[in-house]
Amino acid sequence: MRVSASITQDLGMPAIYLHILAELLNSIGLDERDLLRRVGLDPVRLKSADVRVSQAQASEFVTRAMVESGEPGLGIMLASKLKLPLHGALGVAVMSSRTLQDALNLMTRYLTLRAPDLSVRRHEHGDNMHYSILCDGDPGPAQGFVMDAMLFGCAFMGEQLTGTTIKGSRILRMGPEPAYFHRFRPSIVIPVEYDAAENALVIPTEGLSxxxxxSDDQLAESSRTQCEDALKQLTGDAGFACRVRRVIETSYPFPPKLARAAATLFVSERTLKRRLQEESASFQNLVDQVRLERAVELLTGTSLSLNQITEVLGYADAANFTRAFKRxxxxxxxxxxxxxxxxxxxFPRAHSPETA
Structure with missing residues (x-):
């Protein structure tokens, strides 16, 4: 698998998308949990709305899913399942906008929150507005999947937003029409043209109104503020330690070995340690931070026994877990x-293991 150039600035992929894809795989008879675990991902953690998966692992999972399922149209299938609320604050902001143009402007500005290696270039051509989807890195074998999910997802969500299809709108796709597309064409709500000069959503200018x-002005304003705050936090958390933490948060088995984390991020163990040290962090401290957060979640949100929690957190026995938690x-x-x-x-507020 080729490595995307954007991996060097890996902002992570929202785990919920991989969870939806895993459910799709299950529906067509694939053992999705086994596949996730072979990639090193914990199926349970993918259900969390706040968790992000390293783009390297996301790409590996998508590539393996396409190969092992034998279904090249997985991207279109995923697009049909992506309801607006699944897109977090951005989905809410889009849903509460006044017009389709407002919604597309939000998608253009905040797409990084949901698809960090994609961007939108908007340009007018005659009586139409083109929203070109650009891939900032090289997704390798998953490129077709990514473009299918993005562009056909926009078409499906546009119908959700307006309750109709905008007359004259269409999707442009680069390259020849793939052999699998005829199976999905009847379900696509707008025309699709292949062998185009760009991958784009095209909407007549008059249809943007x-x-x-x-539409809800108050909700739109608050959700836009959430998007802005989330974007600042995400881009501010672009350091190497954040990338390592994302791998730890979603790893199966948990906690991951340093060697596994290094391999996932395409660096040597020595480089991983050095780069963390440059950010005043360490692999063990990051593991302990995640362990503490999970421990609090399990103690307060489940009825699991102490021994069960100990096993989930990867401790050898309850005594070791108890000592660490008390520390x-x-x-x-x-x-x-x-x-x-x-x-x-x-109870006293839990302190971060890094500062405890």
Missing amino acids: APIRF WTGVSPSHYRAAERKSASV
């Missing part, structure tokens, strides 16, 4: 759970 069915929080896991259940204000 089409009203959005879910981080000042109390034992049992006391933490009891205090949480009694009153959220009773």
Whole structure:
């Protein structure tokens, strides 16, 4: 598998998209959990709306999914499942916009939040507006999948937003029409033209004023603010330590060995240690941060026993977990759970293992 140039600035892919793809694989008879684990991803963690997967692992999973399923149209299948709420704050902002043009402007500005290695170039051509989708890196074998998911996803979501199709709108695709496309053409809501000069969504200029069915000015404003804050945080968290943490957060088995994390990020173990040290971080501290967060989630949000939580967190025995938890929080896991259940204000706030 070729490595995308954008991996050097890996902002991660929202895990929820891989979760939806995994569900698709299951529906066509593939053991999606086995495939995820072979890529080193924890199927359970992908359900979280806040988790991001390294783009290297996301690309590997998509590539293997296409090969092992024998279904080259997976990108179109995924596009049909991507309902707007799945896109987080950006989905809400788009849904609450006043017009289709407002919604597309938001997609153009904040696409990095959902697809970091894609960007949109908007240009007018005659009576039409072209929204060209550009790939900032080289997704390799997954390129067709990425463009299918993005462009056909836009077509499906446009119909969700306006309740109709915009007359004269169409999708442009570079290259010849793939052999599999005829199976999906009846389900595509607008015309698709292959052998085009660009990969683009084309909409007549007059159609951009089409009203959005879910328009809500107050919600639009608050969700745009969330998008802006999220974009600043995401691009501010572009350091190497954040990339390593993303690998740790989604790894199966957990916690990952340093060698596995280094291989996922296409660096040597020595380079990984050095680059973390340059950011005043260490691999073990990052593992412990994730372990603490998961421990708190499991203690307060589940009824798992202490031994079960110990196993999930990758400790050899409950005694080791208890010692680590007390070092981080000042109390034992049992006391933490009891205090949480009694009153959220009773237990001391957990400190980051890095500063504990």
